[in-house]
Amino acid sequence: MIRFEGVHKFFGKLHVLNNVNLHVKKGEVVVVCGPSGSGKSTLIRTINQLEPINEGKLIVDGMDLSDPKVNINKLRAEVGFVFQQFNLYPHLTALKNITLAPIKIRGATKREAEEQAVALLTRVGLAEKKDAHPSQLSGGQQQRVAIARALAMKPKIMLFDEPTSALDPEMIGEVLDVMKDLAQSGMTMMVVTHEMGFAREVSHRVCFIDFGTILEEAEPAEFFKNPKHERLKQFLKQVLSPMH
Amino acid sequence: MGLDFHVIWDNLTYFFIGRYPHGPLGGVALTFYLAVVSCILSFFGGMFLGLLAISRNRVIRYASEAVIQIVRGMPLLMVIFWMYFLYPALMGRAMPESQTVILALTFFTSAYMSQIVKAGIEGIPKGQTEAAISTGLTHRHTMIYVILPQALRNMIPSFVNQFVSLIKDTSLAFIVGVSELTHVATQINNRSLIYPTEIFLFIAVVYFIFCYAFTTLSRWLEKRLAWAKAI
Numbered sequence: 001m002i003r004f005e006g007v008h009k010f011f012g013k014l015h016v017l018n019n020v021n022l023h024v025k026k027g028e029v030v031v032v033c034g035p036s037g038s039g040k041s042t043l044i045r046t047i048n049q050l051e052p053i054n055e056g057k058l059i060v061d062g063m064d065l066s067d068p069k070v071n072i073n074k075l076r077a078e079v080g081f082v083f084q085q086f087n088l089y090p091h092l093t094a095l096k097n098i099t100l101a102p103i104k105i106r107g108a109t110k111r112e113a114e115e116q117a118v119a120l121l122t123r124v125g126l127a128e129k130k131d132a133h134p135s136q137l138s139g140g141q142q143q144r145v146a147i148a149r150a151l152a153m154k155p156k157i158m159l160f161d162e163p164t165s166a167l168d169p170e171m172i173g174e175v176l177d178v179m180k181d182l183a184q185s186g187m188t189m190m191v192v193t194h195e196m197g198f199a200r201e202v203s204h205r206v207c208f209i210d211f212g213t214i215l216e217e218a219e220p221a222e223f224f225k226n227p228k229h230e231r232l233k234q235f236l237k238q239v240l241s242p243m244h
Numbered sequence: 245m246g247l248d249f250h251v252i253w254d255n256l257t258y259f260f261i262g263r264y265p266h267g268p269l270g271g272v273a274l275t276f277y278l279a280v281v282s283c284i285l286s287f288f289g290g291m292f293l294g295l296l297a298i299s300r301n302r303v304i305r306y307a308s309e310a311v312i313q314i315v316r317g318m319p320l321l322m323v324i325f326w327m328y329f330l331y332p333a334l335m336g337r338a339m340p341e342s343q344t345v346i347l348a349l350t351f352f353t354s355a356y357m358s359q360i361v362k363a364g365i366e367g368i369p370k371g372q373t374e375a376a377i378s379t380g381l382t383h384r385h386t387m388i389y390v391i392l393p394q395a396l397r398n399m400i401p402s403f404v405n406q407f408v409s410l411i412k413d414t415s416l417a418f419i420v421g422v423s424e425l426t427h428v429a430t431q432i433n434n435r436s437l438i439y440p441t442e443i444f445l446f447i448a449v450v451y452f453i454f455c456y457a458f459t460t461l462s463r464w465l466e467k468r469l470a471w472a473k474a475i
């Protein structure tokens with residue numbers, strides 16, 4: 001579903017992605033972790049072209065992103081993205097946040113879209129909040145609405161960029177539960193997170209990225225038990241310490 | 245020195261509607277007309293110029309930016325004169341004075357409004373655009389349904405400032421002989437000669453009421469649209 005081949009990305013002189021090779025198969029859940037500033041966000045944002053790549057090859061759902069003929073809006077409709085800061089539309093209710101794109105892009109009628117939105121809100125446990133504006137929702141609730149909004153386009157791939165990092169600790173669980181559910185339903189997912197419990201329990205593979213390079217990639221059991229790279233050992237010590 | 249407001253009372257219809265219905269509309273009514281029409285037109289003019297100024301096409305962006313900067317560098321009076329003298333010369337036919345003034349006010353105010361529009365749009369966090377295009381929405385959809393509704397609400401206070409200036413700027417129409425409130429006032433003053441204080445005090449109050457009413461209206465509107473604080 002997603003294939004990086006020798007991908008490079010620069011911000012001016014800054015070499016943010018350095019020869020990234022990664023393959024995510026259909027139905028796989030891949031967790032990406034790494035220190036702050038290592039390029040995790042940039043990596044995941046290249047997949048729906050929020051950041052274009054400079055070199056290499058990136059193929060998503062059979063579309064080669066370096067091909068100028070690729071319809072970028074069509075690609076994005078197939079790829080859901082969940083942001084650290086939720087980015088719900090503050091002027092619209094939860095329901096309208098969810099129905100906007102299906103109505104405009106998928107050509108759904110208002111009624112179809114609303115029925116689907118209510119179903120999705122029920123799935124994330126927020127059916128009774130459909131008429132609430134984002135400002136009336138807690139962080140955890142906003143993030144669940146944001147997930148529902150992404151799912152409304154029936155994407156083939158879901159991307160999450162630190163979906164729980166902006167949340168109060170007591171709200172992290174409710175968002176992770178929704179994500180676990182989604183993973184178990186067979187969704188192809190790529191998740192940037194430091195929630196190692198989620199990685200261990202749900203993911204098929206974990207990648208460690210540092211200075212824009214994937215230093216280590218392994219199944220979760222192996223990843224946590226036998227980290228090979230010195231940098232990863234240090235990193236795991238930090239994120240798994242009781243202080244976190 | 246006592247003030248004698250008889251002169252206002254005696255000329256009240258003239259102050260409010262000019263020579264209408266026997267002649268053209270004038271006075272307060274014409275001021276109101278000039279202000280409202282120019283407001284509406286410059287709202288759209290400002291939106292248009294502002295959207296051009298953030299276009300992803302560089303040529304369009306620079307061209308609109310140039311127009312905006314040039315207009316902002318001119319006194320309004322000069323824009324009115326330009327319209328007044330140049331329009332007939334260029335188009336080969338004259339235009340009613342009030343239309344000249346509306347055109348000038350619209351042109352002038354649009355340039356300022358466009359800056360408000362531009363800043364308003366740029367002030368919406370980037371995450372909003374990213375979220376919208378990530379669901380597959382086009383840039384146009386994103387602008388119409390996500391960015392503009394939020395930006396317009398944030399722009400209301402600046403819009404109001406601009407419109408209040410515009411209401412007051414309509415008084416410059418008197419220079420090309422449009423019989424709006426200030427023009428009517430100078431006429432009555434020239435006729436009666438001894439009541440300038442009363443006359444100009446009166447029109448000051450009228451302008452104030454206009455502007456104050458408008459500001460109040462916009463505050464109400466802003467509150468109604470305050471979804472961010474809605475509970």
Ligand SMILES: Nc1ncnc2c1ncn2[C@@H]1O[C@H](COP(=O)(O)OP(=O)(O)O)[C@@H](O)[C@H]1O
Binds near residue numbers: 016
């Ligand atoms: N739009 C940008 N322009 C310039 N530099 C950027 C931009 N976005 C990110 N960077 C830089 O690229 C590096 C990687 O950023 P990011 O991918 O956000 O890291 P992470 O998500 O792992 O914290 C950082 O040094 C960051 O400062």
Ligand SMILES: [Mg+2]
Binds near residue numbers: 040041042162
């Ligand atoms: Mg990041």
